[in-house]
Amino acid sequence: MPILRGRVVPLTEVGELADGVVSFDGPMIDYVGPAMEFDGELPELPEEPPIILPGLIDVHCHGGGGYGFPETDADGIAAAANFHRDRGTTTLVASLVSATEDELRERIGLLGAAVDTGLLAGIHLEGPFISEHRRGAHDPERIVPGDPDMLARLVEFAGGRIVAVTIAPETENFDKLADVLADANIVLSLGHTVADYEHSVHAMKRGWRVSITHLFNAMPELAHRDANFLTAAMAAAGRGDVVAEVIADGVHLADGTVRMVFDTIGADNLALITDAMAAAGMPDGRYHLGVLDVVVQDGVSRLYDPHGEGAIAGGTATAADVLRRTVFHAGVELTAAATAAAATPARLLGVADRVGSLRAGMNADVLVTDHHLTPLTVYKDGLAWNS
Structure with missing residues (x-):
């Protein structure tokens, strides 16, 4: 049963929690709230708490x-x-x-x-x-x-x-x-x-x-x-x-x-x-977008043009x-x-009743990041995702 503790950004009326918990046992969230109100064994809060967001x-x-x-x-x-x-x-x-x-x-x-x-x-x-x-x-x-x-x-x-x-x-x-x-x-x-x-x-x-x-x-x-x-x-x-x-x-x-x-x-x-x-x-x-040739330089993708002036072709x-x-x-x-x-x-x-926020009864789609918002762990339907 994952019990995630850290800075929780639930995107609900609860508001951001500096020391919050998100827990789930299976595909659905069963608790989102302050750590002090959680009825269970709490993990320690690191000196730099992770940020816990909806997927x-x-x-x-x-x-x-x-x-x-x-x-x-x-x-x-x-x-x-x-x-x-x-x-x-x-x-x-x-x-x-x-x-x-x-x-x-x-x-x-x-x-x-x-x-x-x-x-x-x-x-x-x-x-x-x-x-x-x-x-x-x-x-x-x-x-x-x-x-x-x-x-x-x-x-x-x-x-x-x-x-x-x-x-x-x-x-x-x-x-x-x-x-x-x-x-x-x-x-x-x-x-x-x-x-x-x-x-x-x-x-x-x-x-x-x-x-x-x-x-x-x-x-x-x-x-x-x-x-x-x-x-x-x-x-x-x-x-x-x-x-x-x-x-x-x-x-x-x-x-x-x-x-x-x-x-x-x-x-x-x-x-x-x-x-x-x-x-x-x-x-x-060199890449493709549909049937068109794309060149990526310095992380910017553009349609191929011999002069390097092609239109931006999506993101990277x-x-x-x-x-x-x-x-x-x-x-x-x-x-x-x-x-x-x-x-x-x-x-x-039209899926806000299932995803997009963290509250009890929602799908356990959760993103855990460090304080720089670099992803650490991804949960999809309650399972730590690893392709």
Whole structure:
């Protein structure tokens, strides 16, 4: 029976505990509270207590450990998922990139098997109904106008395994696409767009669960005399109408920008993500993201370009890396950063009754770190995880 003692950040009304205990016997948590109130044998509290957090939740991840979800085989899918779980991500959504219908069906079939075993929490389709003018690391030949029939076929084929789809508000047949997702209880994620303000405001009211795909990236910059998608997205997130994804890795966003969105929008409306691709945790070199060639230099992944000016192509950080940078570089308070790394994405996925916080009756998905937020032990369903 694991009895974990340290600085507990439960992300509940209990609040942070300087000397707390989390205990579980099996897959469910049975106690979270002050050590002095725990009815059992207590382990000693080290001079530098560990930090005990809910397992991290990443709703936008293209791979890691040398394997990418858009292009690898079943063994690679398992290796990528295990890479992230080893490092504290206990709930992971596998993201794809724009592709043909046949290619997406093949990917969904492979990833779906990992969803069925619990290794993945679901599938995210990033595209293909996005703007070619803000395509980022998407193959322009695989970006297509909005096709509700195609989306409906993919959703039916996936059988409940798709949890989010990124769509540009200006794509053709947007409202019909949104209806397909709403009917299937799938998150409508808005991004890779040049939509004007009016289309953006309309789109953000079209779903019962709406997110913004990697805020600031693959969208127009904030312009005070030209309200646009970003203007609408920040306002909607500030009101709590949408959840905005944030890649706080020091590459996609400056640390000061991360601090700004936490201070203005609030952790309850932000989801820290990695947007990681195959190169996460790997040395610099050549990789793939879908069908495109990627070069990683100094830990930054970009589409191959002979002049080194290719678009950023996903991230190379883990969720724990992103959490650590948010706290120690952006200066965000730990409870707020952890809320965006676990509780808010759990709510977005509709699983906050099981994961994303620490309280009795929740799944025993727990991350134990040192005081630098470096992962020490990961528990998934009450078991110490070791891939």
